[in-house]
Amino acid sequence: MNGIEITNITKSFGDTLALNEISLKFEPDKIYGLLGRNGAGKSTLLNIITNRLFADSGDITIDGQTSVENDHAQNKIYLMSEKNLYPRSMNCKEAFNWSQSFYPNFDLDSALKLSRLFGLDLKKKIRALSTGYSSIFKIVIALSVNTPYVLFDEPVLGLDANHRELFYKLLIEKYSETPFTAIISTHLIEEISTLLESVIIIKNGKILINETCETLMHKGYSLAGTAKQVDDFIRDKEVIGIDTLGGLKTATIIGDLDKQHLPESLEIANLDLQKLFIKLTNEE
């Protein structure tokens, strides 16, 4: 009975069906990628899990208890979202203290250490933070809050490449020390793909994919070689992406690799999760 269990959740906004009979389970101590296009319903789902929105129908349980208006269940979850719920006139340090009063396991020492690593100015008011530092402020809380379930909605919005790399590293370190359930919704799919154990793709309010990352990565492969070699090999394959650089070509292909007929000169690499995502979620 452990984990977050979502059963037949439906939610509409006016005429728009945002979530259509979604059922899904998040198991304890795993890292999930919750992927989808803008407007697919990811944030709606995260907001329903955390009682910021209420479903039209369906049930959610957290470790076996209903999620709805249940403080005991909600105290096990932290949602880092684009919307900032902290009073905008507080500075970052005050906000950390405030977090402690809601989340008794909030680790202030960790928050101060992470702030140093990211270069977050603790005296800065929340309203004065740039897009990138607003994300960092929320990342610091999410990585210090010590709830068994942490939901990240677009955690790296506005972060530079160095800070994104630091976030991925700190998340993995934290998870290795004290495993927890991380549900990460992000548009930077390729960067995060090596962190994920399972991938859920939502499309138009429905679950399109719910598989381990390993299973998903075996749905196809990439290969590289001279343009002619690649063109010859892919003629009868389902190609979802082509990159060309000088005379070299890389193709991303869906399907099993036919090793018998593969010319030795072609190089094989893993499937690019972002390319697969684009292919699966593009509207025709």
Added chain:
Amino acid sequence: MNGIEITNITKSFGDTLALNEISLKFEPDKIYGLLGRNGAGKSTLLNIITNRLFADSGDITIDGQTSVENDHAQNKIYLMSEKNLYPRSMNCKEAFNWSQSFYPNFDLDSALKLSRLFGLDLKKKIRALSTGYSSIFKIVIALSVNTPYVLFDEPVLGLDANHRELFYKLLIEKYSETPFTAIISTHLIEEISTLLESVIIIKNGKILINETCETLMHKGYSLAGTAKQVDDFIRDKEVIGIDTLGGLKTATIIGDLDKQHLPESLEIANLDLQKLFIKLTNEE
């Protein structure tokens, strides 16, 4: 005398030296990447070029004419920035019409076509746009405005992977039809790297790198193979990144490739621009 010529530009905010004697030239009809960490000074430079901020000292000319309070020069530039300068109660269609009155070459047909491709709802008020669609609204204008210089400050903020790919494709198509100067400041470096002709990296208000992408990519290389083979080969090399997947390892290395001593079983690939950027701009 064509192009944007920046000479000894210095700008402070209080005690903070944002730009420190920057000199730089953007030539006509090229695509530049203007890269730097959060707070490096990129947006400050773009805002000074477009008169939204004024430098403490230094000069900027646009096609040989001063940029400062010179409408003739400024009419040649469009800056797409995070800050939205359109009245928030306008809807998108009204904003396109409004753009036409400022930019006589603004192509309304193009804007309508691009809006359809991105799925932008033209009746939506600017204030009601999500982060992703706010970026899309500004991308549509930037790609329809037809000024010889278009400056993009974080154009893909909040965009999903499909829309980012669409933006890169439309930018290249536009550029191929009617070349113009695009200066793109972005944190998603690896995705954009194949589009760029030249790369400028700003670090702490100074120019760190100003080179063609080709020259920059020859500063190093990546190689992949079994963990042991890679470890043996990189022992005496300057390694800036390691990725491991199962028994395979990929290393990113700075320096010339020593082809003579390279085991045949190792695969060579191009340098990852984002990894190089992180290495060059990390604070020690």
